[in-house]
Amino acid sequence: MSATTLTARRRERVLPPAVTGQELILIGVIALLWVLLALANPGFLAPYSIQNMLWRLAPVGIMAIGMTIIIVTAGIDISIAAILMVCSVTIAKLIAENGWNFWLAVGVSLVIGAALGAINGVLISYGRVPAIIITFGTANLFQFLGLRIFNSKTVNGLPAERGILGPGEGGRFLGLPIAFIIMVVLVAFAWYYLRHFPGGRHFYAIGDDERAAALAGVNVRRRIFLAYLVTGLLVGLAAAITIAGGTSTLDQNVGKGQELVTIAATVIGGTSIMGGRGSVLGAVLGALLVQTVSSGVTQLGWPSQLSNLFVGLFIVVAVGADLIRERRRKAKL
Amino acid sequence: MKSPLKAVVALAAAGALVLSAGCTARSDTPADDVSTEANTGTETAEFTVAFVPKLQGIPYFEAMNTGGQAAEADIPGLTWLYQGPTEADPAKQADIVRSLIQQKVDVLIVAPNDPDSLAPVLEEAKAAGIKVATADTDAPNSVRDVFVNQATAEGLGTTIAETLATAMGGSGTAAIVSCGETAENLNSWIAVEEATFASQYPDIKLLPTVYAGEDQAKATEMATDLMNANPDLTGLIGQCTTSAPGVAQAVKDAGKIGTVFTTGLGTPQAMLPYLEDGSSSGSVLWDVEGLGYLAAWAGAQLYYGNSFEATQTVGDLQGVTWDAATKTLLLGPPTVFTKDNAAQYDY
Known part of the structure; x- marks a missing residue:
């Protein structure tokens, strides 16, 4: 092997391209779908249609940032739907029943989200139990907590003030949903941090080979703990957007299934479920693809169940592609 | 329906019904003895009516629960049990029904998430000697004795x-x-x-x-x-x-x-x-609390082995009809809530 190919490969392995092949494919698929949907139904590209889709993208996209970091470290968090429920009901109760200011309630939600994430983080990084089992357990515990706060009653009479993060007219800046703008800023920051900061690269090192990372001086436990803590914090923010776009009542179904939507978005976006590879840009594209498919199915008047079929196929294809890439990579070494 | 006097009158009426009708059609069921005893006032039978909603925590089923609790206060001996899954999941609901069978409740009322998959579980309940009914949602191809219907x-x-x-x-x-x-x-x-x-x-x-x-x-x-x-x-x-x-x-x-x-x-x-x-x-x-009340009342009737009239008044609920062919108890016509009357209801 010549020296030039060796350096080329080394460079490639240190930093993947800014936009990966899978992300390019996703952009292509989404663009194709949007063109097809627009041709089938001009209403798809109406301003409000696009604004609403971007708004819906925000909570999933924000949670997917955390999920990407976690999956990159070869972990997973299936408790985020339960955290979302606890945070949402907390905000709702504080503003509807205790007359709190919305932003103060959001502050509490962020603290609770971070605290619940920290519980996951401590158990996983210091307990050394597989993340899927721990977060399955905490998901049930958090759900219990949320149901206790609900106390078998819906929260009624949520005020109109929450509109700033909502999908309506009061929640837009220069025509773009404010929630979406917040998501873009967070994604941009996370993308840059994960790619160019040593702290960000450490997450990848852990996912690739935890032992090697530890030997190289990475504080593995602290990094893993941080991944879950940050995810909880982001879920606390997603809860604020969920409340802002919800109805005047909140019931216990809030957040249901969001962990699967978020994991689907992350995996479809090219993050390897084995750890060590992935980007938040891909996760947001994955979320947009899932969003497009479920909207498209409704807008075309197709049976609702087809969106499950398509999302399922995308996940299988994405994971399959990832495994094939992994095998090729191993064969090359 | 909340006054004790009315409850006593209702119970006496139910008793009269049992004494007159019970001996002919249902004289073979042992429950008759219990009900006769209860109505002579010597002893009140204690029995449990369990209601399993599609899911717990949404306003609709919580309002039904409130109605059931009102019936518990009105009907002597009745213990109202309310337990449902935290999500509308047929499997989780079936688990709860099975656990209630284990607890040997007297009457089981279910609002099935998936009527077909629940039918065999209801059969298990019946085999265990439990009276079975559906409310809110029917399981028409099951062994249920009564369907308590909110509206046609x-x-x-x-x-x-x-x-x-x-x-x-x-x-x-x-x-x-x-x-x-x-x-x-x-x-x-x-x-x-x-x-x-x-x-x-x-x-x-x-x-x-x-x-x-x-x-x-x-x-x-x-x-x-x-x-x-x-x-x-x-x-x-x-x-x-x-x-x-x-x-x-x-x-x-x-x-x-x-x-x-x-x-x-x-x-x-x-x-x-x-x-x-x-x-x-x-x-x-419809009057959701009334539906809960009617379900609990129907549970009590099932426990005592009473039959239903073509038209009857149950507590404050008037015009409750019974269709013997489909074994359906009907609450009455639906209510339309508008901005003028919605504020009067607390569910």
């Missing part, structure tokens, strides 16, 4: 279709946002709505029904997508208590109050803000 599909479907058609001015495009795709009651109402639009409002075009599950956010999303895809859409039906506020919220967010009209099955408290701002033109439902 006919009555509800027509009222919903008429409320929407009136708001829409009799013409335009409309769509239904339903919830569980296999929910028998929702599907039967949808069938009536479709038939009503087709026969009485031929100028209203109905789009294919979409299913949001019991998920408000999803219902809002789907309603938004339907409005975006069909600019001529002027009517939306939220077919269950989670999608009714969901579709109204979507209309409000889109700034289409007055252009797109909505109706549906919503609880008064949840619908009040939307009824007030005009994003909902009226919410069709």
Whole structure:
């Protein structure tokens, strides 16, 4: 092997391209779908249609940032739907029943989200139990907590003030949903941090080979703990957007299934479920693809169940592609 | 129905019913002895009526629970047990039913998430000597003794279709946002709505029904997508208590109050803000607490082995009818909640 190919490969392995092949494919698929949907139904590209889709993208996209970091470290968090429920009901109760200011309630939600994430983080990084089992357990515990706060009653009479993060007219800046703008800023920051900061690269090192990372001086436990803590914090923010776009009542179904939507978005976006590879840009594209498919199915008047079929196929294809890439990579070494 | 005097009168009436009718048709059941004893006043039998909702924690079933608790206070000896899954999941519901069979409750009333998959579990209950009934949603192909029906599909479907058609001015495009795709009651109402639009409002075009599950956010999303895809859409039906506020919220967010009209099955408290701002033109439902009360009362009748009259008054509920062919107890005609009366109800 010549020296030039060796350096080329080394460079490639240190930093993947800014936009990966899978992300390019996703952009292509989404663009194709949007063109097809627009041709089938001009209403798809109406301003409000696009604004609403971007708004819906925000909570999933924000949670997917955390999920990407976690999956990159070869972990997973299936408790985020339960955290979302606890945070949402907390905000709702504080503003509807205790007359709190919305932003103060959001502050509490962020603290609770971070605290619940920290519980996951401590158990996983210091307990050394597989993340899927721990977060399955905490998901049930958090759900219990949320149901206790609900106390078998819906929260009624949520005020109109929450509109700033909502999908309506009061929640837009220069025509773009404010929630979406917040998501873009967070994604941009996370993308840059994960790619160019040593702290960000450490997450990848852990996912690739935890032992090697530890030997190289990475504080593995602290990094893993941080991944879950940050995810909880982001879920606390997603809860604020969920409340802002919800109805005047909140019931216990809030957040249901969001962990699967978020994991689907992350995996479809090219993050390897084995750890060590992935980007938040891909996760947001994955979320947009899932969003497009479920909207498209409704807008075309197709049976609702087809969106499950398509999302399922995308996940299988994405994971399959990832495994094939992994095998090729191993064969090359 | 809350006064003890009325309860005593009701019990005496029930007793008279047992003494007169019980000896002929049902004289072979041992429960008769218990009921006779209870009604002579020497001893009150203690029995448990368990109700398993589709899921716990949503306003609809909580209101039913409130009604059941009122019946518990009125009917001597009755213990009302309310236990459901935390999500509308057929398997989790079946687990709860099985655990209640283990606890040997006397009467089991279920609002099945999936009637077909629950049927064999109900059979297990019956084999264990438990009286079985359904309420809210029927499991017609099961061993249940009674179905406590809130309203006929006919009555509800027509009222919903008429409320929407009136708001829409009799013409335009409309769509239904339903919830569980296999929910028998929702599907039967949808069938009536479709038939009503087709026969009485031929100028209203109905789009294919979409299913949001019991998920408000999803219902809002789907309603938004339907409005975006069909600019001529002027009517939306939220077919269950989670999608009714969901579709109204979507209309409000889109700034289409007055252009797109909505109706549906919503609880008064949840619908009040939307009824007030005009994003909902009226919410069709029944007296949910009354349904809970009726279910508990029917449970007591089953326990005592009493038969039902063609028409009867149960507590404050008048005109409760019994259809022997389908073994269905019917609460009465539906109620339409508007901005004027919704505030009176506390569920």
